[in-house]
Amino acid sequence: MSERERDEHTGTETTGHEWDGIKELDTPLPRWWLWVWYGTILFAVVYWILMPAWPGITGYTKGVLGASDRAEVVQELGDLAKHRQAGEARLQNASLQQIEADPELQAYAMQVGQSVFGDNCATCHGAGGAGLKGYPNLRDDVWLWGGTLDEIRHTIQVGVRSGHPQARGEKLMPAFGRDQLLTDAQINDLTEYVVALSGRKASATAVARARQTFADQCSACHGPAGTGDPAQGIPNLTDAEWLYGSDRAAIRDQLWNGRNGVMPTWEARFSPETIKALAVYIHANAGGDAEPAAPAAPAVATAPQGSAVGASR
Numbered sequence: 001m002s003e004r005e006r007d008e009h010t011g012t013e014t015t016g017h018e019w020d021g022i023k024e025l026d027t028p029l030p031r032w033w034l035w036v037w038y039g040t041i042l043f044a045v046v047y048w049i050l051m052p053a054w055p056g057i058t059g060y061t062k063g064v065l066g067a068s069d070r071a072e073v074v075q076e077l078g079d080l081a082k083h084r085q086a087g088e089a090r091l092q093n094a095s096l097q098q099i100e101a102d103p104e105l106q107a108y109a110m111q112v113g114q115s116v117f118g119d120n121c122a123t124c125h126g127a128g129g130a131g132l133k134g135y136p137n138l139r140d141d142v143w144l145w146g147g148t149l150d151e152i153r154h155t156i157q158v159g160v161r162s163g164h165p166q167a168r169g170e171k172l173m174p175a176f177g178r179d180q181l182l183t184d185a186q187i188n189d190l191t192e193y194v195v196a197l198s199g200r201k202a203s204a205t206a207v208a209r210a211r212q213t214f215a216d217q218c219s220a221c222h223g224p225a226g227t228g229d230p231a232q233g234i235p236n237l238t239d240a241e242w243l244y245g246s247d248r249a250a251i252r253d254q255l256w257n258g259r260n261g262v263m264p265t266w267e268a269r270f271s272p273e274t275i276k277a278l279a280v281y282i283h284a285n286a287g288g289d290a291e292p293a294a295p296a297a298p299a300v301a302t303a304p305q306g307s308a309v310g311a312s313r
Helices: 031-050 069-093 096-101 103-120 149-158 184-197 204-217 248-257 272-286
Strands: 014-019 022-025
Touching: 069 103, 069 272, 096 103, 096 149, 096 272, 103 272, 149 272, 184 204, 184 248
Parallel strands: none
Antiparallel strands: 014 022
16 A cells, blocks of 8 residues: 655645645544543443433333432422421411411411412512503502402402402493493593592593483492492592503593403412412512591592592502
8 A cells, every 4th residue: 555645844644635735634633632532432331321311112221320300300399398398287277367477487478479479470460569551569558359368368269250150350341432332422521530530630521521421330330439349349540540551541441442350260270378378478568458448528520539440450
């Protein structure tokens, strides 16, 4: 066999490949690189023997060690469940009021509630519970369905218009415009009336024309003074809290189309103890709710006093 050509400058043999007069040198790989490469091959062979590695027709090689990430996760979840059992047992046997009165138990409930809220509630109510348009703010002291511990727990459990047998939200906000229950002119006047209820400047003539319309169409739910009824989820129209917007266009849209929000029931997904923890977390962060405020005096002429329109704020 003839000797391969050597490069005259380096003395290194060439491979015989040439491009545009440039010849490729047959430079050997660094010794350290070769040993690293051999080491990776050896490591792979040892890994194939010790760990699950090769797929087959009906399964895979289990490896000498029989390691399984799935089994490790199951074990970790089991350990976590055992760790939580003591806390869950205490939650199960304590009332909501007792939980908040016990700093240690409340701290445990808050941890569970925060985790559950972040995974399940923050999508609608926001990461901090401050709400979004159409989704209530859970950080203030305004509660559409009541803000006591028991009322919060019950709302979480059965939801609102969720299909649960005990779901809240039996009364619906009519779509006065879409269903042609009122004329455009009546809805425009009623918009001014609601603006006036919130203590803002409104057309006195429109308010006067809408007074009877409000009495006929709205007062049965919202009350003669527009103060609502938390027991039935009827919003107070005389405060400054607006779920769907407070400008005239937003109010008119609510009157025209109606607003009937839905909250799912969590009873089938969460254990009673988890629902308790979530109620404690929400109640503690929002400061809870006292007894419903006494109805305000009816407003006169240009300004009745209040907030949003609809079956849910």
